[in-house]
Amino acid sequence: MMSLLLTLAYDGSDYSGWVIQKKHLTIQGELNKAIKNVIKNNDFKTIGSSKTDAHVHASDQKVLLTINFEIKNLERFQQALNKALSTAIQILSIEIVSSDFNIRHARQKEYEYTLNDVDTNVFSARFEEQWKYGKIDIAKLQSILKVFIGEHDFKLFSGLSLEEQKTITTVRTIENIKVLRIDNKVKIIFNGKAFIRYQIRMIVGTALKAYLGKVSLSTISEKLQGSGTKLPYVANAAGLCLKKIIF
Template identity: 45%
Template sequence: MYRILINLQYDGSSYCGWIKQKNQNSIQGVLEKTIFKVIKSNNFKVYGVSKTDAGVHALSQKVIIEINFQPALNKFIWALNKALPSDIHISEFDYVSASFELHDVKCKKYVYTLNNSIWDLKNNRYELEWSKNLINIKQLQDICNIFVGEHDFKLFSGLSESEVNSGNFKTIRKIDSIKVFKKADKIEIEFIAKGFIRHQIRYIVQSILNCQYNKVSQSTLIEMLNGNGKKLPFKAEAKGLLLKSVVFNKK
């Protein structure tokens, strides 16, 4: 089998997420249908490094295509891009060896974008409009710092109680850094970690916003990170979240 590593970019607005699901429009499903359309064969496999949620976007979803013949790579990728819908695009590509592990990830960087100003038609699909109050950048950073380091994030995840109790999901995770940046009238919250649990970033974003808005206290958030209390009904919209980059330990 030949293995091609591609960098896939997509607007996730119209999709149920990365993972192929029955009777749902997924990024993986569309990519697989496109590959079949180009090569007229089912003798291939597709693996993604991140299981992005419904509505989440990506600048750098890393994907392995395993295929049983060696195509003329430039022509093959050109044909895929021509056949893919306009909201999905392959921006980089190369062959990788059989020893390359897609999940040998050093870190993933996600960015959540907030619009703290007027409604923006051009970017509305990619940011959360937050007009409830003016965001204090320093205060927001202070709240974000609570989540940095190793904690039990089970109360900041989309996992059900049965999934948590099954032991099949690791809820004790480490976030390497969370940084808040102001860019013109936009605010970006950058998350860096080896990996994230389902909906983890979106629960954290909405929790820190509501903490600044005095709907939940910092002490409550700290207790939740110790595994105490109950999950709060706060989850930011998916549209503001972007998978920005993935760094491998080696290629």
Template identity: 45%
Template sequence: MKEPINNFLLTLQYNGFNYKGWIKQNNQKTVQGCLEKAIEKISKTQCWTMGASKTDAGVHAKDQKVLLKLNYSPHLKTFLQGINSILPKDIFISSIKPIEDDFNIRKTSQKWYRYTINCYENKNPFTNLFEMNYGKKINCKKISKIMKTFVGEHYFLFFSNVSLKENINLVRKINKIKISKNKNKIFIDIFGKSFIRHQIRIMIAIALKVYEGKMSLEDISYNLIKKNVGNKKANYCADPNGLCLMKIWF
């Protein structure tokens, strides 16, 4: 008799610096690969996982959501403690709960990503894995005006690392962008339902080029319109270590 499938929702936190992104790949160290290996070691059976967001290599997460399917129902507290005890120190499951069979992990209502920029002249050895080192002051009002050009629904082929052959929806909606500052650090908070590969990092890189006077606001607006883009791509992409998935809503 076939065992029933039990579904669970995990909340996962990780420092992505040592990983080639979230999604499992052959012969590469990934967050999903390490997670499944730890789960199968504890459960002594195969598992299946799917993340709500496919974070890139070097990108971090404080609130990655993961659908886990098992062919048995474990004691959740003991199960969670066991997995965390053998996961690498830079990955941690903060919660696990049963979920309905028809739950769709990819049907998110909103994601919040934060990009952190260090404006101090020198790198901080205790935080440089989690921020871009820009090395000079940034005017919050000016960068905020630039970033808000992206708010709304646009065609993001130019601001992505995907090709037309991949058959991916390239129209995405940015709900809100918020800029804040704390001492020598600038935080760029971006809210939207979904994002394309490298989209946020390219947006940040282009915004900094506009800030530096090497591009214009008109360049951003022009390349957000489908008929103007063609197969062109941006030549800039901000460092992955400054980006963190902060929260996911369903």
């Protein structure tokens, strides 16, 4: 048995997220097809560190691949996999890890949400959300997003069903949120150990509505206690990218 840590980058625009699904095109599904194409009838298993949502991108997804034989040339194996994959998915590196390596125990994950508030660019539109309400005041948006930093019950900022909430905790800690302007794009950077489905997109969507004066900070604070109903604000998936995973 051999355990390998794969680092992936992908354009998630045309995929229904990371997790393999029978009737939908997914990143894990396409990766598994490529692996099977290369190693033929040998047994293997893949586990992703982060379950990115439909149409979300990644520049540093980590995947644990366990196989039932030894691969002697990892460079050639990586080349073969990349040849078998779509150009929207790329394996950046492969390294050997111990058999007890836990892909789900990351120390920190970093996500980045990109807003274009300057002009429409057909070549970057797949990777950003177009903002049509004037140039964003970075300091103002930063002050709004501060309310989400720290430990809160994000039940009302998640896509979890009531059944899922019975087994998945919605109390999470966001270590930091930074708002920067880089190359005429607004970047909202989230750091934390783990995030829930739709959490970041719902935070961004709500913060932007607060920026426009359509929801108050006091209302957001109440929702962060986990009581009441969800606000119907979810930012477009195109703007979200998994940027970094640290073990």
